[in-house]
Amino acid sequence: MKIRAITGFFFIIVMVASVLLGHYVFGAFYLLLSCFCLWEFYGLVKKAGFKPDVTTGLLNGIFIYAAFALAAYQSEGAHKLLFLLPVPVSAIFIQELFKKNKAPFTNIGYTYLGLIFTIMPFTFFHGLAYVNGSFNFHFPLGFLLMLWANDxxxxxxxxxxGRNKLFERHSPKKTWEGLIGGIIITGIAAYIISIYYTELTAQQWIISGVIISCFGTTGDLIESMFKRSIDVKDSGGILPGHGGLLDRFDGxxxxxxxxYTYLYFITNA
Incomplete structure (x- = not known):
């Protein structure tokens, strides 16, 4: 428990610092973090006996994240990088032609799944800081605070x-009472955030909090389902007492x- 508490304390400091130290640090940190999560995902898949293309997957992950990040920065001509995405993405298919695997499309599928499951969510999280056009750390920091409040x-x-199980076959410890408690605590946190960060109304912050509670819990359940399907307890051991990075960011x-979609439409209405 002591190791878990110490790890959690430094984890929170690093996460908050990554948001507060400006958009260059913010962008670079979450690029690195998303790549570590992708690498961890591929490691789990390989334990299950499949052979995703780790190198090509990671290169695609870097390119996808960087292309969308530069577009968010509104760098001149950066949006043109998005039209180059089919080239590296197609390499995942083409490369499998030269390998002697019995299940090439299974390997291709898991390579793509890693990009969808890890890189794309962090791309959207990065985009939260630019959802109204310029860098604003209030949105990603508010997201993290509400996510932690829900947990x-x-x-x-x-x-x-807790008495009534939520999805017992995937996560035996989760209950409906816990879900409701998470929503209430997150709603309170969202209201407090709205007092200091006035870009959104209290109602809009609270709606964001409810979304985080409901879909954050869903993400947790999906990651648990994935781990159970390949018979592992933790996604990794990089965080002592907490497991792997996917375990910490499943929400x-x-x-x-x-x-992001909700905030984009209400801030650009």
Whole structure:
């Protein structure tokens, strides 16, 4: 428990610092983080006996993230990089032609799945900082604070009052009471955030919080389903007492794209 607490403390410091230190640090940090998550995903898939193309997948991940990041920066001509995406993406198919694998499309499928499951969500999370046109750390920081509030609320309420299982076959410890507790605590956190970050109304922050609670929990369940399907407990051991990076960011994977979409439409209405 002591190791877990120490790791959690430094993890929070690093995450908050990555948002506050400006858009260059922010962009580079989450590029690195998304690539580590992709590498971790491919490692899990390989344990299950499949052979995703790790190198080509990582190169594609870097290109996808960088192309969308530069477009978010509104760099001149950066959007043209998006039209080059078919070239590196096609390499995943082409490269498999030269290999002697019994299940080439399974390997191709897992290579693409890694990009969709890890790189794209972090691309949307990065985009939160630019959702209204210029860099604003309030949106990604608010997202992280609400995500942590949901995890904390769900754990505290679920451990004390949890009776009815949410998805027992995928995550035996999650309960409906924990889900509701997470939503309530996140709503409170969202209201407090709205007092200091006034770009959104209190209602809009609270709606964002509810989205994070519901789809963050969904992301957690999906990652649990994935781990159970390949019979592993933790996605890795890079964070002592907490498991792997995917274990820490599973809530972000589904919630970030949906929150981005919501914020994009209400801030550009």
């Amino acid at each position: 904390t609320g769900a754990y505290l309420v679920g451990s004390q009052m 972000l994977l589904i919630a970030a794209p949906i929150v």
